[in-house]
Amino acid sequence: MRVQQKAQQQGFTLIELMIVVAIVAILAGVGMPAYQNYTKRAQFSEVIAATGPAKTSLEICVQTGGTDDSCTAQAENAVSGAFNTAVTASVTPELDGTTATITALASSAIGTDVDYILTGTVVGSRIDWTKDTDSTCINLGYC
Numbered sequence: 776m777r778v779q780q781k782a783q784q785q786g787f788t789l790i791e792l793m794i795v796v797a798i799v800a801i802l803a804g805v806g807m808p809a810y811q812n813y814t815k816r817a818q819f820s821e822v823i824a825a826t827g828p829a830k831t832s833l834e835i836c837v838q839t840g841g842t843d844d845s846c847t848a849q850a851e852n853a854v855s856g857a858f859n860t861a862v863t864a865s866v867t868p869e870l871d872g873t874t875a876t877i878t879a880l881a882s883s884a885i886g887t888d889v890d891y892i893l894t895g896t897v898v899g900s901r902i903d904w905t906k907d908t909d910s911t912c913i914n915l916g917y918c
Contacts, residue, residue: 854866889912
């Protein structure tokens, strides 16, 4: 009497492979938008950092009793060429009486017309900085 052995299955069936591919596609579809927003936020952190030299320059100028024009000029010199132009298009500081403003504009690599605006109030010999609600980066979630 001969005993028949059951054949052992080896490898994966086509349906199992198709299920795995479908799961990977769904996960990629969910993950890609989140990853793209994460990379934009990471790039935009350079735009925020580019405002640092202008903030410092304006604060020092106000502490030493500089005039509006001289403080603005010093802040412009502080940021001249001090940022990565692949990400940051421009940084524009200005001091007008008791209000200081720094506007940083992102390059087209991040998106068109994405800006970061800091508004400062001169109080004595210091500047209290706040993020301006008109900054377009707020609605996009970059800052």
